[in-house]
Amino acid sequence: MRTIPSIEQLRQRPAILALEPRYGRTAVVEALRAEAAALRGARDAGTDDVAGTIERAAIERLATSAVPSLRRVINATGVIIHTNLGRAPLARTAAERAAALAAGYTNLEYQLAHGARGKRDVHAERLLCRLTGAEAAVVVNNNAAATLLVLAALAAGREVIISRGELVEIGGGFRVPDVLAQSGAVLREVGTTNRTRAADYAAAISDRTALILRVHPSNFRIEGFTERPQLEDLVALGRRFNLPVAEDLGSGFFADALGETPALRGEPDVPRTIAAGADVVMFSGDKLLGGPQAGIVAGSEALVAKVRTHPLMRALRVDKLTYAALEATLEEYAAGRAVSSIPVAAMIAMPADDIDRRARALASALTGITAAVVDGESTIGGGSAPGSAIPTRLVSLTHPSLSAEQLEERLRHHSTPIIARIVDDHVVVDLRTVALEDDDVVVAAIRGITN
DSSP states (O other): OOOOOOHHHHHTSHHHHTTHHHHOHHHHHHHHHHHHHHHHHOSOOSOSOHHHHHHHHHHHHHHHHTSOSSOOOEEOSSBSSBGGGTBSOOOHHHHHHHHHHHTSOOOTTEETTTTEEOOGGGTTHHHHHHHHOOSEEEEESSHHHHHHHHHHHHHTTSEEEEEGGGOOBOGGGOBHHHHHHTTTOEEEEESOSSBOOHHHHHHHOOTTEEEEEEEOOTTOOOOSSOBOOOHHHHHHHHHHHTOOEEEEEESOBOHHHHOOOGGGTTOOBHHHHHHTTOSEEEEESSSTTOSSSOEEEEEOHHHHHHHHTSTHHHHHOOOHHHHHHHHHHHHHHHTTOHHHHSHHHHHHHOOHHHHHHHHHHHHHTOOSSEEEEEEEEEBOOTTSSTTOOEEEEEEEEEOSSSOHHHHHHHHHTSSSOEEOEEETTEEEEEGGGSOGGGHHHHHHHHHHHHO
16 A cells, blocks of 8 residues: 655655745645545556655646636737737837836826825826817726716616617627616617618607717628718707717727728728717727727717716726826827837738748748648728728648647647637638747747647
8 A cells, every 4th residue: 555645744845845935835735635635546556656746746736727817829810809819919118108007106096296186087088189189088998888888977867869780799799789778878779770861860859869879880791782871960960959979989990090901991080080070989999099908988078077977987997007008009199100019000001921921931940740821811800890801921731640620729728829720621820910029939839739
């Protein structure tokens, strides 16, 4: 019968003692107990080195348990704003600003000029107003929250007119009507799925109407026999009946900053929407804007003031790290550097020829696997510019003994997971969404599989 050392004897082994500063004594003892119990219950340990077997198993157990659930991955899918992978990667300046402020105190709710308590909702407002042309702006934790808060503040208990064609379902099974109903507003649907006219909105207006809402159908596109009134028509209708017009823009697109891109043709532009007369707009910070997860409300000072003082504002407010990253992102726009310094913008604008050069260099660095450079398409993703297709060059991988599914799985289990796609039984890597400095990491991961 095998003799298993006591837990204290095991804990005193040099390799185990070296683990305590990293994992803590409690975690180490628990790992030793678990592995000792497993060995005790095993019919055949297959070794006479009982203490060594427990030690090695405990070390492996601790290493596995210490892997954080949230990890850095390399997005090789070609989906630029990948919802499952955290949407927009931050600009370097935004990440550095957040890191710099994270480790200490900030003036989040403190007026440095007067030495008195301040308000957090003023942060980023100056830049947002400058870039959008709005009179005022506030920031909440995402765009769904922004829209919820606007309706709660401006239309609770009253009717909001919206086209049936704009009542979409967003990611995760959440439906816009269900989300908006939580605001306490009553949705008044007008028109049909494919055709809604300004006259439909006008016919629905009554003394119960509080707001006209326009929602960008960001994750799908209806083509063919369709009709949608221009924003200017709804603004004129709102002025006629003294009703505010709100627009949920979704992605947060600034056309002047990102330039003319075929994939973004038709995407609503934030400054132009406000210039066209929308009283209040809502958009995301982590989609086409390329910043942190946030929802931004911008518009007239009177309406934003109601949003700012609504009780839900406290529940939906953001922290210092979001403000830090958002302000740094907005500064890139204000300085005219966004198209090159904001990763999302740079990926969208990246020429296929540049990707082709990187793809050929990557393919030529691989051995033990068939790597071909082929034509393909990237997409914007994140519910932005539905149906968008950006020409790209893909590295198509075929392993002599592994299926595409097995190869894709092994890339996912690399120390830095590589997330790729499978197309026609080939694993494909799209370097459009891979940072240039990560090309070597991708090569090393593939080599690790083939060697």
